[in-house]
Amino acid sequence: MKVTIKNLTFKNPILLASGTYGLGTKFIGVINKMGGIITKGITVNERFGNPLPRIIETPSGILNSVGLENPGVKKFKEKILPILSKLNTHIFVNIAGTTIEEFIILTEELGETEISGLEINLSCPNIKNRQRLPAQSPKLVSKIVSAIRKRTNKFLIAKLTANFVDPLDTARAAIDSGVDAVSLINTLYGIAFDINTKKPILGGITGGLSGPAIKPFALYCIWHIKQKLDIPIIGGGGIMNANDVKEFILAGAKLVAIGSGNLVDPFLGLKILKELED
Amino acid sequence: MIVTESAQIIAHHQLTEEIFSLLLEAPKIATQVKPGQFVMIRISDNYSFMLRRPFAIADCTQNNIRIIYRVVGKGTKELSKRKPKENLDILGPLGRSIPNLKNKKIALCAGGIGIAPLKLVASKLAQTNELYLYYGAKTKKELLFLNELKALCGKLILATEDGSWGKKGLIVNFLDVAFFKEQKIEVLFAAGPLKMLKNLKIKLKDFPQLIPYVFLESRMGCGCGLCYCCGVKTINGEYLRICTDGPVFNLHQVELTSLEL
Ligand SMILES: Cc1cc2nc3c(=O)[nH]c(=O)nc-3n(C[C@H](O)[C@H](O)[C@H](O)COP(=O)(O)OP(=O)(O)OC[C@H]3O[C@@H](n4cnc5c(N)ncnc54)[C@H](O)[C@@H]3O)c2cc1C
Numbered sequence: 001m002k003v004t005i006k007n008l009t010f011k012n013p014i015l016l017a018s019g020t021y022g023l024g025t026k027f028i029g030v031i032n033k034m035g036g037i038i039t040k041g042i043t044v045n046e047r048f049g050n051p052l053p054r055i056i057e058t059p060s061g062i063l064n065s066v067g068l069e070n071p072g073v074k075k076f077k078e079k080i081l082p083i084l085s086k087l088n089t090h091i092f093v094n095i096a097g098t099t100i101e102e103f104i105i106l107t108e109e110l111g112e113t114e115i116s117g118l119e120i121n122l123s124c125p126n127i128k129n130r131q132r133l134p135a136q137s138p139k140l141v142s143k144i145v146s147a148i149r150k151r152t153n154k155f156l157i158a159k160l161t162a163n164f165v166d167p168l169d170t171a172r173a174a175i176d177s178g179v180d181a182v183s184l185i186n187t188l189y190g191i192a193f194d195i196n197t198k199k200p201i202l203g204g205i206t207g208g209l210s211g212p213a214i215k216p217f218a219l220y221c222i223w224h225i226k227q228k229l230d231i232p233i234i235g236g237g238g239i240m241n242a243n244d245v246k247e248f249i250l251a252g253a254k255l256v257a258i259g260s261g262n263l264v265d266p267f268l269g270l271k272i273l274k275e276l277e278d
Numbered sequence: 279m280i281v282t283e284s285a286q287i288i289a290h291h292q293l294t295e296e297i298f299s300l301l302l303e304a305p306k307i308a309t310q311v312k313p314g315q316f317v318m319i320r321i322s323d324n325y326s327f328m329l330r331r332p333f334a335i336a337d338c339t340q341n342n343i344r345i346i347y348r349v350v351g352k353g354t355k356e357l358s359k360r361k362p363k364e365n366l367d368i369l370g371p372l373g374r375s376i377p378n379l380k381n382k383k384i385a386l387c388a389g390g391i392g393i394a395p396l397k398l399v400a401s402k403l404a405q406t407n408e409l410y411l412y413y414g415a416k417t418k419k420e421l422l423f424l425n426e427l428k429a430l431c432g433k434l435i436l437a438t439e440d441g442s443w444g445k446k447g448l449i450v451n452f453l454d455v456a457f458f459k460e461q462k463i464e465v466l467f468a469a470g471p472l473k474m475l476k477n478l479k480i481k482l483k484d485f486p487q488l489i490p491y492v493f494l495e496s497r498m499g500c501g502c503g504l505c506y507c508c509g510v511k512t513i514n515g516e517y518l519r520i521c522t523d524g525p526v527f528n529l530h531q532v533e534l535t536s537l538e539l
Pocket residue numbers: 056057316329330331332333334335345346347348349350351352353354355391394395494495496497498520525539
């Protein structure tokens with residue numbers, strides 16, 4: 001089940017998606033069996049995240065507004081990286097800047113460490129006061145990716161969105177600017193109301209929808225890009241079992257990422273791997 | 279070590295109109311359980327219940343664990359329909375143990391279904407400490423397990439909101455400063471609705487010496503520290519995870535206002 005993309009060989013095509021497996025310090029037995037893990041989004045400064053509640057269940061889905069709670073890159077390097085460097089699989093750090101300058105700082109902080117690469121988070125819907133996601137503009141994607149590429153030789157993944165944009169355009173921009181793979185889809189925009197209080201339920205007001213509810217759309221996006229561009233895609237959105245993985249690979253994904261499924265069952269990655277091997 | 283286990287339902291009883299007792303055979307989890315811990319139950323493997331539901335472990339033997347729960351919404355309603363011999367997918371044991379205490383006088387304060395986690399706490403602490411139980415519910419019918427609790431706790435103070443048993447009113451109102459001082463009660467464990475804990479926080483101003491531990495709840499994703507969805511704000515503004523830092527916290531260190539469900 002080995003997969004090779006550029007200079008990296010993955011022991012199998014299964015990755016653990018950003019934000020759904022913490023910083024990579026728990027369930028190490030599971031992580032080591034996977035093709036790789038992508039950490040929770042890391043920002044320049046520590047972030048406490050959005051008010052509660054941060055998660056609600058929707059039909060076949062999950063709506064979350066965590067708001068990028070993370071220790072910030074300095075503490076991450078000091079306290080978490082030493083633990084991750086003992087893992088026996090590929091580690092990608094998901095970096096979330098709010099400006100180009102921040103993306104540059106994150107790259108410089110992490111570009112020389114022992115990790116396998118960076119996933120550039122151009123598509124987190126849970127940051128306040130942000131009118132647009134960088135991944136909604138091919139121009140912004142080019143600018144950010146080029147700035148990062150100039151400063152590191154590490155394997156780069158662009159995490160794109162399918163919210164209000166044709167991901168074909170942003171995937172092309174990302175590849176042309178030097179990423180080694182694109183990752184999609186991130187969560188879709190969502191909101192839910194409490195009909196009694198007449199207020200939004202999530203503390204962050206809006207959230208990101210994930211889980212089986214978004215799977216057909218995720219498959220469509222990957223297939224759609226693949227029609228025009230032969231690029232390495234990390235596909236994800238609602239993967240809950242081995243058949244879902246096979247579907248993503250049929251749609252054109254080279255690797256897949258399990259997200260919400262990890263919250264339902266932290267051992268799902270192992271279970272899927274076993275199903276695939278049988 | 280946290281595991282998933284397909285647990286067979288041994289018994290499932292309706293205790294009151296809304297409260298159920300669920301006995302599960304779950305040896306892999308049961309052998310590891312410490313008081314304070316909880317499990318996440320998968321209500322069904324179809325996608326109408328994406329998230330597992332968290333429940334305190336109320337009793338634990340070599341092979342079995344017991345959950346005591348109130349039907350409050352669609353997940354617990356669905357759970358209440360499960361029959362003996364069916365299996366449930368459970369994840370656990372989750373969260374941290376209560377601190378190890380010996381030779382202390384300890385008060386427990388339970389409001390309603392808050393008795394669930396405190397039952398296991400009582401059976402553990404009773405071995406090496408002297409316990410005082412303050413237990414309140416809406417009505418007499420919802421005051422559960424009184425005989426078992428009597429055997430564990432030296433003193434029981436009971437209250438109901440409608441006055442149908444014990445004292446009339448909210449249980450927190452019956453925590454008595456003079457009595458705590460006189461008896462030299464040093465530690466309190468409380469579990470119950472958020473409103474009760476908020477009342478308790480106000481009341482505690484009169485009990486500066488007491489160390490107050492509380493069981494907190496918030497909506498959860500994974501229950502095991504992966505998703506950063508549950509939490510409680512500390513007085514420093516950061517979030518602690520209910521699932522991995524808790525569910526038991528020192529009431530002085532957390533902001534209950536951050537916990538709106
Ligand atoms: C650590 C912990 C231990 C708990 N122990 C017990 C127990 O021993 N007995 C008991 O009766 N209840 C307990 N609860 C509360 C119980 O988890 C909720 O009542 C239950 O999840 C409600 O599910 P529902 O689908 O019926 O309700 P709905 O309101 O339909 O649920 C909607 C969503 O909100 C979540 N939710 C709703 N209320 C709560 C709550 N109070 N806490 C956390 N999530 C909530 C649900 O899990 C679900 O994801 C505990 C909660 C936590 C966090």
